[in-house]
Amino acid sequence: MNLSDIAALAQPGDRKVLLLVLDGLGGLPAALGGRTELETARTPNLDALVGLGGCGLHTPVASGITPGSGPGHLSLFGYDPLRYQIGRGVLSALGIGFDLRPGDIAVRGNLCTVDSNGVVIDRRAGRISTEEARPVCDLLSRIQVPGAEALVEQVKEHRFLLVLRPNASSTADVMDTDTGLTGVPPRPIAARSEAAMPAADAARDWVERAAHVLGGQTPANMVLLRGFGSLPEWPRFPEVFQMRSLAIAAYPMYLGVARLVGMEAVQVEDSLEALAEELERQADDYDFFFLHVKGTDKAGEDGDFDRKVSVIESVDAVVPRLVDAVGGVTLVTGDHSTPATMASHSWHPVPFLLSGGPARASAGASFGESECARGSLGHVKGWELLPLAAARAGRLAKYGA
Amino acid sequence: MNLSDIAALAQPGDRKVLLLVLDGLGGLPAALGGRTELETARTPNLDALVGLGGCGLHTPVASGITPGSGPGHLSLFGYDPLRYQIGRGVLSALGIGFDLRPGDIAVRGNLCTVDSNGVVIDRRAGRISTEEARPVCDLLSRIQVPGAEALVEQVKEHRFLLVLRPNASSTADVMDTDTGLTGVPPRPIAARSEAAMPAADAARDWVERAAHVLGGQTPANMVLLRGFGSLPEWPRFPEVFQMRSLAIAAYPMYLGVARLVGMEAVQVEDSLEALAEELERQADDYDFFFLHVKGTDKAGEDGDFDRKVSVIESVDAVVPRLVDAVGGVTLVTGDHSTPATMASHSWHPVPFLLSGGPARASAGASFGESECARGSLGHVKGWELLPLAAARAGRLAKYGA
Numbered sequence: 005m006n007l008s009d010i011a012a013l014a015q016p017g018d019r020k021v022l023l024l025v026l027d028g029l030g031g032l033p034a035a036l037g038g039r040t041e042l043e044t045a046r047t048p049n050l051d052a053l054v055g056l057g058g059c060g061l062h063t064p065v066a067s068g069i070t071p072g073s074g075p076g077h078l079s080l081f082g083y084d085p086l087r088y089q090i091g092r093g094v095l096s097a098l099g100i101g102f103d104l105r106p107g108d109i110a111v112r113g114n115l116c117t118v119d120s121n122g123v124v125i126d127r128r129a130g131r132i133s134t135e136e137a138r139p140v141c142d143l144l145s146r147i148q149v150p151g152a153e154a155l156v157e158q159v160k161e162h163r164f165l166l167v168l169r170p171n172a173s174s175t176a177d178v179m180d181t182d183t184g185l186t187g188v189p190p191r192p193i194a195a196r197s198e199a200a201m202p203a204a205d206a207a208r209d210w211v212e213r214a215a216h217v218l219g220g221q222t223p224a225n226m227v228l229l230r231g232f233g234s235l236p237e238w239p240r241f242p243e244v245f246q247m248r249s250l251a252i253a254a255y256p257m258y259l260g261v262a263r264l265v266g267m268e269a270v271q272v273e274d275s276l277e278a279l280a281e282e283l284e285r286q287a288d289d290y291d292f293f294f295l296h297v298k299g300t301d302k303a304g305e306d307g308d309f310d311r312k313v314s315v316i317e318s319v320d321a322v323v324p325r326l327v328d329a330v331g332g333v334t335l336v337t338g339d340h341s342t343p344a345t346m347a348s349h350s351w352h353p354v355p356f357l358l359s360g361g362p363a364r365a366s367a368g369a370s371f372g373e374s375e376c377a378r379g380s381l382g383h384v385k386g387w388e389l390l391p392l393a394a395a396r397a398g399r400l401a402k403y404g405a
Numbered sequence: 406m407n408l409s410d411i412a413a414l415a416q417p418g419d420r421k422v423l424l425l426v427l428d429g430l431g432g433l434p435a436a437l438g439g440r441t442e443l444e445t446a447r448t449p450n451l452d453a454l455v456g457l458g459g460c461g462l463h464t465p466v467a468s469g470i471t472p473g474s475g476p477g478h479l480s481l482f483g484y485d486p487l488r489y490q491i492g493r494g495v496l497s498a499l500g501i502g503f504d505l506r507p508g509d510i511a512v513r514g515n516l517c518t519v520d521s522n523g524v525v526i527d528r529r530a531g532r533i534s535t536e537e538a539r540p541v542c543d544l545l546s547r548i549q550v551p552g553a554e555a556l557v558e559q560v561k562e563h564r565f566l567l568v569l570r571p572n573a574s575s576t577a578d579v580m581d582t583d584t585g586l587t588g589v590p591p592r593p594i595a596a597r598s599e600a601a602m603p604a605a606d607a608a609r610d611w612v613e614r615a616a617h618v619l620g621g622q623t624p625a626n627m628v629l630l631r632g633f634g635s636l637p638e639w640p641r642f643p644e645v646f647q648m649r650s651l652a653i654a655a656y657p658m659y660l661g662v663a664r665l666v667g668m669e670a671v672q673v674e675d676s677l678e679a680l681a682e683e684l685e686r687q688a689d690d691y692d693f694f695f696l697h698v699k700g701t702d703k704a705g706e707d708g709d710f711d712r713k714v715s716v717i718e719s720v721d722a723v724v725p726r727l728v729d730a731v732g733g734v735t736l737v738t739g740d741h742s743t744p745a746t747m748a749s750h751s752w753h754p755v756p757f758l759l760s761g762g763p764a765r766a767s768a769g770a771s772f773g774e775s776e777c778a779r780g781s782l783g784h785v786k787g788w789e790l791l792p793l794a795a796a797r798a799g800r801l802a803k804y805g806a
Contacts, residue, residue: 005470005487009487013470050632056437167682212425228525286466326450363439363747364434364435364774364775364778365434365437365439378778378779379778382462382754382782382784388469391467392468392469393469395751396469398468400471401471402471402473403466403471403472403476404473404474404475404476404491405473405475405496405500
């Protein structure tokens with residue numbers, strides 16, 4: 005169902021909604037036939053929630069597709085991530101907490117090395133360290149161009165963010181200068197359409213000055229740009245679902261994606277205590293809360309099965325406090341799987357539970373991948389979860405007579 | 406799959422198909438962890454059918470969406486209800502059994518109260534009784550306008566149906582006069598496109614005369630119109646599936662939706678005996694039969710758990726007779742859930758069973774929400790069921806070589 009169809013049915017409801025995301029929650033058994041991280045963890049509180057409302061599996065993007073954090077979270081917010089795509093430049097800006105404004109053109113930049121003929125010989129400037137790159141980015145940040153404000157933020161190692169704020173309105177339909185190849189010069193800046201000329205002109209001027217400023221530096225004597233993008237004009241979450249909505253997270257990326265769909269967002273320290281305290285402080289003033297826990301994904305990415313188990317158990321311990329603070333419908337899941345055995349994001353469907361509101365119960369169930377695979381809520385797409393939670397909260401009117 | 410894709414595969418088959426709809430069949434446990442209405446009912450005959458063919462859950466519209474009767478039935482007929490939308494005026498006409506013809510413009514009307522300046526002060530004329538409204542609707546039904554035949558049918562309380570049958574062909578793209586607000590006058594009639602001018606002109610004349618005729622009446626001294634619509638031009642069910650198709654029901658709404666997709670339809674008394682007798686009488690002359698049982702939904706809407714159980718048991722008792730009469734593939738399900746605990750339609754997926762034709766069996770299963778959640782036929786969209794039944798009946802050819 006389209007977000008506009010959902011918006012037409014949304015109504016104020018009597019229950020609030022808590023979306024608790026354990027980043028990278030889904031996992032795999034350490035040995036074939038064994039238990040996953042979630043199945044290994046002792047989770048009496050999450051198990052009780054399953055019993056009250058049911059569980060299932062969700063596919064964040066599509067079968068076999070490993071989601072990044074952006075698409076994974078968009079899906080959980082009810083946005084089909086294949087339909088709502090974020091440009092890499094914008095994602096880069098969100099990831100470092102840059103306050104991107106409507107009309108800004110965000111671009112992902114690489115420091116690179118060119119030879120005396122301007123041919124790219126290293127696309128990452130010898131994987132320059134973050135320390136070494138700092139003064140280089142400082143030089144770039146002083147560049148001024150006519151027709152636009154130019155802002156530069158260092159990201160990590162060879163990566164930086166360029167934001168152009170053109171005086172004249174412009175689309176971001178500008179070609180990458182990064183060809184992805186060495187042995188050829190960077191592609192000259194070119195607008196793909198008339199409407200992108202202001203951004204393209206400013207970018208061309210900026211690249212020329214960058215080449216001049218970095219000339220003689222080593223190893224970073226040039227820049228490559230890719231992923232020109234601007235803030236998308238999407239339906240806004242608080243209006244689609246008619247819920248005053250707050251994101252609480254420690255990391256800029258997640259706050260950024262939440263802001264992108266129109267939620268308010270507050271940054272807290274990276275601890276469960278900080279999440280819980282902030283939730284309790286804000287509980288009366290919003291209808292929807294998105295809480296983000298990073299530790300599960302970190303442990304998964306580190307390949308640390310036991311630590312992922314332990315993070316899940318810590319979250320379980322604080323769950324009753326979170327549920328009580330909101331007192332409505334609770335949706336607990338992940339934005340994707342991050343099996344410790346793979347030490348990376350993966351495509352495996354993600355377990356979810358939903359409790360609160362009118363539901364068929366699942367007595368005796370415990371929260372884990374195997375039980376969720378035959379759970380009462382079935383196997384759904386990630387973006388089908390939020391409408392289901394909204395229905396449980398009494399927030400969606402009947403469709404048709 | 407699109408209906409046109411299905412139509413391309415449809416072929417005459419050797420088995421007939423019976424679609425038995427228990428309106429609002431899906432339910433919820435009376436107490437958490439308990440049994441639903443269907444799980445409480447003793448249904449040896451339905452259980453036996455599950456054993457012969459399998460069961461599952463279907464979502465009529467989309468996750469979290471509560472279907473009205475129109476979308477719920479369209480879905481069961483194989484029409485994705487988000488793609489095939491019925492205007493409110495047309496639904497209103499179907500609901501009272503009005504013989505709507507191609508080219509007719511159907512509009513939902515309210516009797517309302519305006520003050521001496523023409524400002525709406527009550528959108529429902531003080532919720533006028535059906536009795537009191539009758540002579541008012543009689544006055545309206547006598548109004549004649551140039552350019553169209555104007556037909557008025559009383560519906561209930563303040564509601565009536567206006568059907569305009571314009572002399573010149575016209576679309577129904579006319580704005581509502583009902584703003585949904587009090588304190589402002591009705592919106593003047595306006596066509597949204599040139600093609601809707603004949604309908605708009607007739608409607609404008611009709612509203613003027615209605616204001617004149619009702620002037621001085623109390624409390625109903627004016628009308629509000631909304632939901633201008635005409636019969637949609639959809640693929641016709643009997644042609645898509647190549648089945649001579651008959652609907653048997655007691656209530657006009659369900660006969661109307663069946664006629665809307667091109668089925669023939671016969672109205673019977675509101676009893677299982679009447680349904681069964683009519684089916685037996687017509688069994689030789691059609692390939693497809695849609696039988697509608699209203700009692701389950703009524704009991705659910707009344708919040709009467711025990712009565713819903715009892716209606717289900719009565720249906721179970723007559724099932725062998727219905728199955729024998731058709732002697733082919735049987736699909737038993739609901740158009741949506743109506744849990745007695747909610748006393749309303751709900752978004753919960755609906756149990757279905759399919760028996761007859763080549764199938765993987767589900768020995769020992771009984772027909773209920775929990776078993777269906779892990780049933781052999783899985784969790785599907787409502788409009789996926791009819792193709793499945795048609796396949797079982799040998800009526801869909803291979804797709805591609």
